[in-house]
Amino acid sequence: MLDAVERKIEQYIQDLNDPEITALYRALPAGKRLRAKLILKIAGNGLSAVKTAAIVEMIHAASLLHDDVIDDADTRRAKPSLNALYGNKTAIMLGDVLYSKGFFELNRLGVPIAQMISNAVTQLSLGELKDVSLSSRFNTDRDAYLHMIYQKTASLMEASAGAAALLAGKPADAYMTYGRNLGIAFQMIDDILDITSDSETLGKPALHDYEEGKTTLPYIYLHEALDKAGQERLRSLHGKRLTDEEQAWIKDEMKEHEIIQKSFLEAQELAEEAISLMDNEGERALSSIAMAMIERDF
Amino acid sequence: MLDAVERKIEQYIQDLNDPEITALYRALPAGKRLRAKLILKIAGNGLSAVKTAAIVEMIHAASLLHDDVIDDADTRRAKPSLNALYGNKTAIMLGDVLYSKGFFELNRLGVPIAQMISNAVTQLSLGELKDVSLSSRFNTDRDAYLHMIYQKTASLMEASAGAAALLAGKPADAYMTYGRNLGIAFQMIDDILDITSDSETLGKPALHDYEEGKTTLPYIYLHEALDKAGQERLRSLHGKRLTDEEQAWIKDEMKEHEIIQKSFLEAQELAEEAISLMDNEGERALSSIAMAMIERDF
Numbered sequence: 291m292l293d294a295v296e297r298k299i300e301q302y303i304q305d306l307n308d309p310e311i312t313a314l315y316r317a318l319p320a321g322k323r324l325r326a327k328l329i330l331k332i333a334g335n336g337l338s339a340v341k342t343a344a345i346v347e348m349i350h351a352a353s354l355l356h357d358d359v360i361d362d363a364d365t366r367r368a369k370p371s372l373n374a375l376y377g378n379k380t381a382i383m384l385g386d387v388l389y390s391k392g393f394f395e396l397n398r399l400g401v402p403i404a405q406m407i408s409n410a411v412t413q414l415s416l417g418e419l420k421d422v423s424l425s426s427r428f429n430t431d432r433d434a435y436l437h438m439i440y441q442k443t444a445s446l447m448e449a450s451a452g453a454a455a456l457l458a459g460k461p462a463d464a465y466m467t468y469g470r471n472l473g474i475a476f477q478m479i480d481d482i483l484d485i486t487s488d489s490e491t492l493g494k495p496a497l498h499d500y501e502e503g504k505t506t507l508p509y510i511y512l513h514e515a516l517d518k519a520g521q522e523r524l525r526s527l528h529g530k531r532l533t534d535e536e537q538a539w540i541k542d543e544m545k546e547h548e549i550i551q552k553s554f555l556e557a558q559e560l561a562e563e564a565i566s567l568m569d570n571e572g573e574r575a576l577s578s579i580a581m582a583m584i585e586r587d588f
Numbered sequence: 589m590l591d592a593v594e595r596k597i598e599q600y601i602q603d604l605n606d607p608e609i610t611a612l613y614r615a616l617p618a619g620k621r622l623r624a625k626l627i628l629k630i631a632g633n634g635l636s637a638v639k640t641a642a643i644v645e646m647i648h649a650a651s652l653l654h655d656d657v658i659d660d661a662d663t664r665r666a667k668p669s670l671n672a673l674y675g676n677k678t679a680i681m682l683g684d685v686l687y688s689k690g691f692f693e694l695n696r697l698g699v700p701i702a703q704m705i706s707n708a709v710t711q712l713s714l715g716e717l718k719d720v721s722l723s724s725r726f727n728t729d730r731d732a733y734l735h736m737i738y739q740k741t742a743s744l745m746e747a748s749a750g751a752a753a754l755l756a757g758k759p760a761d762a763y764m765t766y767g768r769n770l771g772i773a774f775q776m777i778d779d780i781l782d783i784t785s786d787s788e789t790l791g792k793p794a795l796h797d798y799e800e801g802k803t804t805l806p807y808i809y810l811h812e813a814l815d816k817a818g819q820e821r822l823r824s825l826h827g828k829r830l831t832d833e834e835q836a837w838i839k840d841e842m843k844e845h846e847i848i849q850k851s852f853l854e855a856q857e858l859a860e861e862a863i864s865l866m867d868n869e870g871e872r873a874l875s876s877i878a879m880a881m882i883e884r885d886f
Contacts, residue, residue, distance in 0.1 A: 308714055310721060356684060360677045379658045379720050382680060386654060386713035389684070393691040394706040401695050404702075408692040415684035416606055422677050423608060 291335050295326045298344035302391055314376070314384050318351060319369055324579075325350055325450045328472075331575045332454035332465060339457055342399060346407065346450050348392040353414055353446070355385035360418055361502070403453045410449035417441025425503035428528045432510050436474070443480075444473025464567045471564040472580055478557035479583065481506035482550060485541070497537050503529035508544060508553045515547040558584050589633050593624045596642035600689055612674070612682050616649060617667055622877075623648055623748040626770075629873045630752035630763060637755055640697060644705065644748050646690040651712055651744070653683035658716055659800075701751045708747035715739025723801035726826045730808050734772070737779075742771025762865050769862040770878055776855040777881065779804035780848060783839070795835050801827035806842060806851045813845040856882050 303315045326343035333339035357363075358371045359378045365371055373381035389411070396404040420438040429435060451469030455462040484499045485508055499506050505513070505528070513521055520543065527536055544550055561584045568576040601613045624641035631637035655661070656669045657676045663669055671679035687709070694702045718736040727733060749767030753760040782797045783806055797804050803811070803826070811819055818841065825834050842848055859882045866874040 306710065306714065310717065311714065353684075356680055359680060378676070380717065382654055382657060383713050383717040383720070386651075386687070387710055387717070389687060390706055390709035390713055393694075394703055394710060396691075397695065397699050397702040397706065404695040405692055408688055408695065411688035412604065412685055412692060415681050415688055416604065416609065419608065419678065419681040419685070422681070 291330050292323055292326060294335060294340045295323065295330070295343045295347065296320070298340050299348060302344060302348065302395060306387065306391060311384065311387055314372070314380065315388075317375070318355075318372060319366060321347075321351075321354075323347060325447060328447065328450050328469065328576070328579070329454040331573070331579075332451060332460065333457040336457075338399060339454065341395065342403065342407075342450075342453055342457065345392045345395050345399075346446065346453075348388045349407065349411060350446060352385040352388035352392065353411070353418075355381045355388070357418060359385075360422065399453075403456055406449045406453050406456070407446075410445040413441045413445035414443075417443070417445065421504070424505070425529070427503075428513075428525050429505045430510055430513055432507070435505070435507060435510060439477040439481075440470065440474055443477040444470045447473035447476075460571070464571060468564045468567050468576065468580070471560040472583070475557040475560040475564070475580075475583060478507055478553060478560075482508060482553055482557070485544065486550060497532055497540065500528065500540070501531055507556065508549045511552055512540075512544055512547060512549045515549065516543065554584075589628050590621055590624060592633060592638045593621065593628070593641045593645065594618070596638050597646060600642060600646065600693060604685065604689065609682065609685055612670070612678065613686075615673070616653075616670060617664060619645075619649075619652075621645060623745060626745065626748050626767065626874070626877070627752040629871070629877075630749060630758065631755040634755075636697060637752065639693065640701065640705075640748075640751055640755060643690045643693050643697075644744065644751075646686045647705065647709060648744060650683040650686035650690065651709070651716075653679045653686070655716060657683075658720065697751075700754055704747045704751050704754070705744075708743040711739040711743035712741075715741070715743065719802070722803070723827070725801075726811075726823050727803045728808055728811055730805070733803070733805060733808060737775040738768065738772055741775040741778075742768045745771035745774075758869070762869060766862045766865050766874065766878070769858040770881070773855040773858040773862070773878075773881060776805055776851060776858075780806060780851055780855070783842065784848060795830055795838065798826065798838070799829055805854065806847045809850055810838075810842055810845060810847045813847065814841065852882075 303312055306312075323343075325346045329343040329346060330339055333342070354366065355372060358366055359373050359381050363371050364374045371381075372384065393404075393408060396407055417438050417440070420434075421442055424434060424438055448466045448470040451472075452462045452466040454460075455465035481499060481504075484506070485497060488496060500509060509524070513524055516524060524540070524543075527540070532540075561580045564580040565577040568574075568580070601610055604610075621641075623644045627641040627644060628637055631640070652664065653670060656664055657671050657679050661669050662672045669679075670682065691702075691706060694705055715736050715738070718732075719740055722732060722736060746764045746768040749770075750760045750764040752758075753763035779797060779802075782804070783795060786794060798807060807822070811822055814822060822838070822841075825838065830838070859878045862878040863875040866872075866878070
């Protein structure tokens with residue numbers, strides 16, 4: 291199924307008739323194509339579904355290119371990132387090419403789908419900006435954090451599921467909630483893994499988020515759980531390079547206050563709502579995706 | 589007339605409901621709104637024309653934000669650029685927000701207009717990338733240069749004029765040629781001014797393009813006109829900081845070989861074709877815009 295999506299993306303890239311772009315696109319890792327999978331599972335593999343999936347994956351690739359420039363990321367999916375290989379300029383412009391070609395093709399899919407997906411791109415760009423501004427201080431506002439990850443990570447999954455439901459004549463609301471919950475839970479778990487995994491598994495230093503200034507959900511909960519002195523120590527470590535001893539202290543305190551369990555439970559609840567919505571629709575494959583996400587140990 | 593466009597843009601920004609974006613947008617210089625003027629002059633000031641003009645100006649602002657990041661520009665319209673004030677991250681993401689909101693609103697204007705404008709965004713992004721890759725060496729390929737400035741500068745003017753003609757039920761081809769010629773001539777003259785103006789007028793060092801590695805039309809023609817030794821000297825100065833003496837040598841050789849006149853003549857011919865097309869359509873205001881562009885001394 292996904293083969294048809296890959297071929298459609300390649301055709302869209304060929305349309306541009308620019309050998310440099312073709313070569314750059316081929317250098318990008320394909321990724322898991324999670325959004326394309328969702329779309330095909332909801333809407334089947336007719337031409338409109340394949341086109342929607344291809345467009346969403348091009349848009350997602352564009353957002354990752356800009357995200358890597360924003361984060362000064364050297365790697366993406368354990369390979370050197372495009373900005374590291376060819377510079378930020380190339381990454382920004384390849385992103386703009388993929389966005390605009392995606393929007394161009396989107397126009398043919400009708401106004402409701404085109405608006406759903408272009409609105410998601412606005413939301414994810416607003417989310418990226420919010421991620422940067424929240425990282426400039428020790429953010430303790432849980433709602434601001436949750437809204438930011440909804441915008442940054444979940445909005446395009448919500449729109450993917452919603453657009454696919456529109457194509458298939460299924461109830462868009464339930465599918466949008468599914469996509470939104472899946473996206474938020476996915477980001478929460480990603481944030482947890484930054485704390486619980488070792489550097490080798492992550493392909494980046496552990497506690498990288500906190501060193502970058504990002505107070506993800508576990509840090510917000512840890513801050514709430516600590517006493518005054520602990521809070522002050524936690525704040526003093528925010529946004530700086532951590533020694534092994536400082537990393538160990540944070541991890542010990544997280545353990546002591548059962549922060550990872552608490553954070554994971556929240557991701558689990560969102561995933562369970564998603565599962566139950568899809569069970570109601572008889573969508574076994576979709577509930578399995580949500581189930582696989584939370585069936586791991588932390 | 590333009591007031592209605594400004595109000596529409598403000599409304600689109602307000603829709604996003606994000607105070608940080610509202611503040612950032614207000615910090616951007618408004619610019620000349622040349623594309624909005626073209627659209628209103630062609631299509632009148634009905635709601636669809638105002639919306640199209642607002643969308644095109646948001647898209648143009650987004651492209652300038654990314655362009656300034658690409659060029660490491662410190663200034664834009666003689667004021668500090670947004671990337672210089674708030675960093676590249678903010679400039680990239682504000683650009684993405686303006687692009688995606690523009691595309692979102694574009695969906696309502698119908699497929700032909702939406703595709704015309706989104707295709708122009710692809711072209712201008714391809715043009716920016718080409719500008720970077722052409723600058724990495726001493727480019728002597730005039731056609732490659734002309735295609736690049738068509739993509740980078742003229743494609744959005746071509747699409748603006750074409751979209752406005754569609755709205756007004758006027759012949760799109762003539763108006764697109766007008767917009768394209770105007771855009772290419774505009775960029776040619778901009779490139780000439782980089783050589784003929786002093787640093788104070790430009791708000792950046794003179795011969796900045798050449799120092800950046802850009803062999804604009806006058807450098808391509810100068811290279812053709814010089815003897816072997818002169819060509820070698822010219823190539824040796826490419827892409828590096830120039831001394832006063834080196835700058836003087838380039839300017840003297842340009843004078844000697846009448847390079848500025850030759851380049852300007854080419855811009856003039858494009859503008860004259862544009863004028864004659866609009867005279868045929870009885871579009872006095874549009875031919876005046878093209879005329880004003882070339883009625884200056886070099």
